[in-house]
Amino acid sequence: MGSSQDRLFNRERTVHDILGGGLVADLMLWRNKDVTMGILLVTLAAWMVFERSGYTLLSLVSSVLLLLFTILYLWAKSAAILNRPPPPLPDLHVSEEMMNEVAAFVRSHLNALLSASRDISLGKDSKLFIKVAICFWLVSVIGSWTDFCTLGYTCLLVVLTIPALYEKYEDKIDRCVLVGYRELQRLYARLDTECLCKIRKLILEKSKLD
Numbered sequence: 001m002g003s004s005q006d007r008l009f010n011r012e013r014t015v016h017d018i019l020g021g022g023l024v025a026d027l028m029l030w031r032n033k034d035v036t037m038g039i040l041l042v043t044l045a046a047w048m049v050f051e052r053s054g055y056t057l058l059s060l061v062s063s064v065l066l067l068l069f070t071i072l073y074l075w076a077k078s079a080a081i082l083n084r085p086p087p088p089l090p091d092l093h094v095s096e097e098m099m100n101e102v103a104a105f106v107r108s109h110l111n112a113l114l115s116a117s118r119d120i121s122l123g124k125d126s127k128l129f130i131k132v133a134i135c136f137w138l139v140s141v142i143g144s145w146t147d148f149c150t151l152g153y154t155c156l157l158v159v160l161t162i163p164a165l166y167e168k169y170e171d172k173i174d175r176c177v178l179v180g181y182r183e184l185q186r187l188y189a190r191l192d193t194e195c196l197c198k199i200r201k202l203i204l205e206k207s208k209l210d
Contacts, residue, residue, distance in 0.1 A: 015167040028163045036160060047153040057149075 019025035030036050049055060055063075075087050119125040120132060142151060166173055 015163060015170065019163065028160060029167055030160075030164045040157070040160060043153055043156055047149060050149045 016025050016029055016031075019028055026032055027036050027039065049060065050057070072087050072089070078084070079086050116125070116128060120129045123129075146154070
């Protein structure tokens, strides 16, 4: 990496570090190409199933579980009749410790959400209200353009492509963005000198006359 002055937001960390540096970052940046490609292909297949077959998520899950349990049931019955071993199923159970961790995680985030909702409702946090309102408005607008399944697949596609492309061409992208930003700064300074300053002076002179 070059100096932080040549990077967006004067950052000193790599894209991989910013994304957490773990398994998720590896997947987003195609460090394990087979797994990332597999995720894209599976989600593409799922999207095509939902879009083309007319299945909903509930109906698809129900059909898959029905088929799975039917196969396992017939397998177990035929194995008992033919003196064969039953299906090799693991001993599935959820430990109390795992449930306590999940409950604590859900409780902490739910309490934070309820606390933020209360502050917004009582008018205590105007900035948070504006952020939430903008988010809900964006969700409403985007939701009117497409369905949830297509939106989910599109978001996943963006997450698995944009960071990787940026990491690959970050020098060129940062250079172009910084050049554009500096050009906008110069234009704003010129506009401020030629127009905005004159407008402020006129307003100030008018206020003095009044």
